[in-house]
Amino acid sequence: MSEPIEEFRGRARAWLNQNMPPLSPAAWDRRAEGRRAVERDLQRRVWDGGFAGICFPAEYGGLGLAPEYQDVFSDESAPYDMPFTFNLPTFSILAATLVDFGTHEQKLRHLPAILKGDELWVQFLSEPSGGSDLAGCLTRADRDGDVFVLNGSKIWSSGAAESDYAMCLARTNWDVPKHRGLTIFILKIHQPGVKVEQIRQVDGSMEFCQEFFDDVVVPVTDVVGEIDDGWTVATRLLTHERSAVGGHSKYISGRSIGHDPSNDDDNTIVQLVRDLGLEQDRHARQLVAEAQVRQMVSRALIDRVSRGIAAGAASPASGAILKLFLATGVMRRTEIGLDIAGEVAAAWPVQEPHTPGQIMSEMSLWRQGISLGGGSNEIQRNIISERVLGMPREYAADREIPYRDVKRTGG
């Protein structure tokens, strides 16, 4: 029998109070340097306290408890600074996929290390030529006895420069249709032959990276799932990603921030209304309320879809609904913020960085980021129409022909 949940809550509350620092704005500054080092330490504290990996299997360092325990711990952790970075993608996407497809040895080697805060993971899926077409992978992995040799390039990996391992999708067979010749590898990031370059984003952040592989040697024992069946693994990985980004992964630990930046936007919008004295403006009031309604609906939707998936009543692909709602919500709320901000979105005092106007304005630059990362809105709409609703699949010109014969960008 598990510990009674209210006992668990009391124990978590007491422990958090004694061991974790209070939450500060630094926790969600995407541009802060050294934040990952802080989080590694925070995760180690959680591990030492016995609260790491609440829903991960006990066999691999987790607690093996039901999602309700994670919810309770997350609730209680709201006032504290937590290792948010580990949630996405390490815990909720990569470790989750490893739980599903890793060998016993792979899990033993990596899951406890992840839960201790020793390993941050990222995914190497997208390629410069590829966009949303992840299976249109050109990075190659050529077999040479007990190893594969990787060459190619990946892009849009979030935080790769400061992470340790990646799951990397590569083509191992060019003579079969695109989805059938792919393999997923566990790849140590910082090793000879791997070059990581940071990409500067429109808002000045350097979160995304591009990687270049030059004869990188990977042992066959680091294949996840079956050779040439990497698409099965990647599909699961993407399902975990949609769940995580949409807000209903049981592997996420800690409340809201780290996966829901929108609460901050709403605070910014309300702050703007106050700063600009628009409390009595019926137009501004409508906008503030609309932003708030979106948040309330979002929470209700996450609850509905998560429970639907858990109960088997809704397709696992329904996570796409959450991702699309989140992304389109960010678009609309940013628009609302700009409308309310008026001219303070154009320029701000040199001495006072992070005015609400500046925050809203810079957020608007980055607005489409959430509509692109983790599967674009277009991909989510394809998934909803085709996989959730069963509408006919879109015509693809690259289906059922050997991948080497497929027409590509610039070709």
Next chain:
Amino acid sequence: MSEPIEEFRGRARAWLNQNMPPLSPAAWDRRAEGRRAVERDLQRRVWDGGFAGICFPAEYGGLGLAPEYQDVFSDESAPYDMPFTFNLPTFSILAATLVDFGTHEQKLRHLPAILKGDELWVQFLSEPSGGSDLAGCLTRADRDGDVFVLNGSKIWSSGAAESDYAMCLARTNWDVPKHRGLTIFILKIHQPGVKVEQIRQVDGSMEFCQEFFDDVVVPVTDVVGEIDDGWTVATRLLTHERSAVGGHSKYISGRSIGHDPSNDDDNTIVQLVRDLGLEQDRHARQLVAEAQVRQMVSRALIDRVSRGIAAGAASPASGAILKLFLATGVMRRTEIGLDIAGEVAAAWPVQEPHTPGQIMSEMSLWRQGISLGGGSNEIQRNIISERVLGMPREYAADREIPYRDVKRTGG
């Protein structure tokens, strides 16, 4: 040399003042019975006064003048009740197509009759099975010596029950791909073998009809354009339709109403704001202004696109931009109207028909009508992307195969 335009204006003003009745709301009640008879008489007056068919060729009863003369006449006619029904589709679509493709005999027989108010025309294009796919025509015309025998059914013809002639699209060859076996016929509506049924619309109006053809005999001399090349004629007809509905046909006579119902909506919206005492409500003010802005932009856009097409700088297909702007504008303005109306859109006094709330509410039922008739918004978006912007054509499963082999609804 034509008459100097300001002289023409003075003459038109004086004549209109003496001969045409003042404008009354009855003119644009879509449900009014007997309206067409009134308009036939009005058009006859215009003909007798020498102002009919200002831009139609003089050879066939028109005045052969430049569009500026029509603009002047329309301007001056604003305060009067005019034969609006003739504008669309008779003048601007069917007579326009007859000018382009009719034989000399066809034009002589029909154009003066049209301009005298003796003939109202409609188009028989859509079919019950077809939707937007006009070339997917199943109505058949089988050659028998000097005549064709028509069998089949048409639908969505506006006002057919009270009209005289139609241009009817029928399949004359089933052994060639869909667009190559079609022919356009001039069809007398009220004759043996033609049954016309009125269709009741959501708002109670009976404007649209369905027709059933049972061995209807049509002489070969009533073919418009070439046999089996009816798609060329239909395409031009549709271009005239987009121009007319979008608001820039030179064959339309009389200002605004009859092709721009939106002015009425705007008046209704402003009336609602006044009736409900919302003049000082910043939210309602934003909405009223937004509706007004759309109207101003619409006028500017009609001007830009018409001149672009006339100067050859823009594709004739650009009329689709106008149609789409008009249709999406109706959607948005109806939404604005409902928002402002609040609960007066739900119910209204028995004794006071046509309250602004009722008008807005019933308009909203019919809102998509303009987004469907005259080529749906989806068709306009196809045209803009493919024909105006040159993006790749949509895959069609019925291209380049004999039409009898094409897969159809219910088959």
Next chain:
Amino acid sequence: MTPLLDDRVACAAVELDLTEDQAFFAQTTRKFLAAECSITAVRALESSDDGFDRDYWRRGCELGWTSMLVSEADGGGSLSDHGILDLVLVAEEMGAAVAPGPLVPVSVVASTISAHGSPAQKRTWLPGLLSGELIAAWVSGDGAIVEAGAQADVFLVTVDGEQRIVAAADATISPLVGLDLVRRFARVEISADAGEPIGGDGERELQIAVALQSAETCGAMQRIFDVTLEYMADRYSFGRPLSSYQALKHRVADNKMHLEASHAIATAAARAIAEDAPDANEVVSAAKSYIGAIATELIQDCVQLHGGIGVTWEHDLHLYLRRATVNRATYGTPTEHRERIAATIVGAA
């Protein structure tokens, strides 16, 4: 298209954690409506004065439609501990069938009488409301339009947070005509000293009205969404089914998102009322402002996806559009409910 309807039921079941009793109740209501309330039957009521058949309503009441918000002591009784969670199932089914009947006003008034009425008030009105012999209507504020106002035997009148119970004989009633074929409204004038006081302040009443209305609108949206999806699969254009066109698929995907979001917030509203949550007013207003605005857009888009047939009288789409449009406009518009939410965030206007 049975699979879709099954999917809907399954989803609702998950969301509302239906008990066996509740599932049976919903199913009984669905079967009753299917038998008694075909679209043909609804259309036939257009010209009737009441907009619903009295016998139909009495038999609905026998199924428990009016008892869920009335305490057992008062002769009512719910299936779960929270009658509102049972009653939204009826509302959703009624939306799916565009069924007639004064479910919202009778529920609101019966609930208030059971919660706050004197023994005499309860004796006078509750048996008739429970059996369907009597009809009640809610007059909220001055000058508002009143659902079932001309059919009601008794009014609950709420003005400035004070409530009274007034017999219809003491009111001046002007029937209205409206957009919905079978839902009737009236203007009701009541003198300030008519009737007897009763407790409550109108907040709970509004919560119940909006929660039921939201569930009803969700039922209507879901039905139209399903019908449209089916139509798109069957209808060929340019040699391909409509459902194969990506531009349409993406719009349907957006509609699916809005539909699920609507169900989600409707459920959240019912639960917030059931749990007497501190933010119940806010959640209820979120439901109204979200669903009210999205429902008409979603159904209009379904009209568009149907093509010309969608704007004919013959097709049933407009009955649902009328219902959604009327629901949007009554018991507070989306704009008015957003204003209520704004008041909690940045203070009263």
Next chain:
Amino acid sequence: MTPLLDDRVACAAVELDLTEDQAFFAQTTRKFLAAECSITAVRALESSDDGFDRDYWRRGCELGWTSMLVSEADGGGSLSDHGILDLVLVAEEMGAAVAPGPLVPVSVVASTISAHGSPAQKRTWLPGLLSGELIAAWVSGDGAIVEAGAQADVFLVTVDGEQRIVAAADATISPLVGLDLVRRFARVEISADAGEPIGGDGERELQIAVALQSAETCGAMQRIFDVTLEYMADRYSFGRPLSSYQALKHRVADNKMHLEASHAIATAAARAIAEDAPDANEVVSAAKSYIGAIATELIQDCVQLHGGIGVTWEHDLHLYLRRATVNRATYGTPTEHRERIAATIVGAA
């Protein structure tokens, strides 16, 4: 992608009825900007104080950028009878190049001095503004942010319909940092008795500012639209070019509609000013409220159509997005301009 740019020019030509002089003027400006103002050059100015190179600005002035709204008697002169119709061509080209330079404030102030200035005011300021040696800025109302406020030698100050000319030495200037990489703003404080009165009431000034800004935003939108269309044709996904996906094609079609509508109302605004139309204020506000709101949405959609590369610093999209966002927020927001229109329809607030 030359055909598209040609199409743009051709359309603009049709719309503005360009004379040969005007076409040559637009072309000269385009060539000058292409040579002097590559995106690389613009990016290099990010860290500069002024945000533009003084020599570049002087040479732009030699092309006539600042003379179009100044009468010939004052040393200026336009190509057509209506300088505003000439000057929007410059603004549109500058938008297409996200070019730097204080075109709007200098134009507004020079125009006012030419129209209303005393001989002494004209002598003091116009030669320098015409040659580009001096910079002017417009302080509109209390507390508003001022374009080129920290670069200006002279201010036109408009408060409650009264205008004054104030030398920079008499003002307190606090530079700001902002979203646009090269457009600079400042807060400017000026005591009520500083400077000398000048005629005009600020209405014409706002018309000119908004007309130029609208044309600039149109130029920026057009460029991004063209670039995106080209990208979609070249980029393959799932073995097909992006431009072959119907869901994307339909969005591009909507964007094309909004783009043409933006050009149309921008042109209408410039014409209304040129013709001194009675509804000029309204048309100008229509331009601002329509273009201001649609431009950021259109460019954001182009970011989305580009995928991840669209949110990188390296790609030029964000320079255009920054410009459009700043243009939207200055010289009255879309919301404020809609409020102006509402005042003409239902009365002042």
